[in-house]
Amino acid sequence: MSYLNAIKEAAVQRLVRQIVAIASNLSEEGFVRATYLAEALPIAPDQRAHVRKARELIRKKHPGMQLIQRALRHLSPNCRDHLVVNLFVNSIIFGQRKRALFEEKKRIKPPFLLVISPTMRCNLNCYGCYAGNYSKKDDLEVEVVDRVLREAKEMGIYFITISGGEPLIWDGLLEIFERHNDMYFQIYTNGTLIDRRLAKRLAELGNVAAAISMEGFEEETDARRGKGTFATITRNMEGLREEGVLYGFSACATRQNIEVVSDEDFVDRVIEMGCLYGWYFIYIPIGRKPDLNLMPSPEQRDLLRRRVWDFRRSKPIFIGDFWNDGPLVHGCIAGGRHYLHINSRGDVEPCVFAHFAVDNIKQKSLAECLQSPFFAAIRARQPFNQNHLLPCMIIDNPEILREVVLETGAYPTHEGAETLIGELHHGVRHYAKTYRKIADKVWQEEYSYREGPLIPRILIPK
Secondary structure, three states: OOHHHHHHHHHHHHHHHHHHHHHOOOOHHHHHHHHHHHOOOOOOHHHHHHHHHHHHHHHOOOHHHHHHHHHHHHOOHHHHHHHHHHHHHHHHHHHHHHHHHHHHHHOOOOOOEEEEOOOOOOOOOOOOOOOOOOOOOOOOOHHHHHHHHHHHHHHOOOEEEEOOOOHHHOOOHHHHHHHOOOOEEEEEEOOOOOOHHHHHHHHHHOOEEEEEEEOOOHHHHHHHHOOOHHHHHHHHHHHHHHHOOOEEEEEEEOOOOHHHHOOHHHHHHHHHOOOOEEEEEEOOOOOOOOOHHHOOOHHHHHHHHHHHHHHHHHOOOEEEEOOOOHHHHOOOOOOOOOOOEEOOOOEEEOEOOEOEEOOEOOOOOHHHHHOOHHHHHHHHHOOOOOOOOOOOOOOOOHHHHHHHHHHHOOEEOOOOHHHHHOOOHHHHHHHHHHHHHHHHHHHHHHHOOOOOOOOOHHHOOO
């Protein structure tokens, strides 16, 4: 980095810290002043528009203001500083510019984030686990992960999700967090291993957020994850809260539990437990004993969409809905468009749930993997529909997944992965056809009224 760029980056970091300090008085006036300062940051025009929109929502007493207040109260100074500098400054502000320069020079467009699963070993044995059929004998070496992260930063990627398996089993995890303390990490974890000692260590590192798996309340969580799991993660969340570490929930919605995890009582409960964010994923028939009957029905999937939007209007928590949020990101984000997945053997997959690959990160650089014929074939077809409520090539457009796998000779990354384009293909196509009838009607009535990131028409202020 040049001396001049170093000075500019230091100035931006000082300004961002000043913004956080002003917001920390937790008043509406402070938040509004902070948004005016944020507009002076070197951000893209669309990001500046988001800042102005945030100011408008603050003045309207949107629950988002309460979320910021909760975060400022909950996070330790070190965790708050890393969240702001690593995620918002390094990843979003500087990272965006760095990614654009890399694309200009190398003709390779970097994604926003990487998902890495360094191990598929786990201390639980949940039915329907999407990662349940991966080999448990293969762990990524620390040196491989370290090299990938260094290559990622050269591209402008500073946000990394760590999944598995149970990532906290992997011996090199804390070392990686420490080596790359300028990056921000989110770990998807079952939460059972986060004792007070580990919570304290995560607080010292500051650059890690934990997304803890829940299936609902105690009955639903223990039924899938084992008796006593809910009590353990409740206790461990309390330890994270006391140490000031950022954490949230991750819910796999199935036909059996979707009514529970999408209910207002559940969201109120996780807020009480200290969750500042949450992710919803719908069950995909891949991994351990794939079962089409565990998938939420098309009607249930749309119910989740509607309830999530209602929570966004009324609850002080950030919630993401991995499939139903297709309108916000213009369809599928896999195949390196915005993210990719590296599994524990090093196979580079387009998506955490699409278990096929043509490259292994141990033999090729990250840039070379992004240019693979497999990923190129996926990106050439994105978005797969003009209706972004149908974003997925696995369950909404299964013919696309089958087509690109056969076209490029992609191999299944574990035994049984091929069933998605084989024996399960007919059932998935039937699901896609049934859900399309609902999604097309909703898209026409609620979304297809303007360009840009789409939110339902009913949420647009009159």
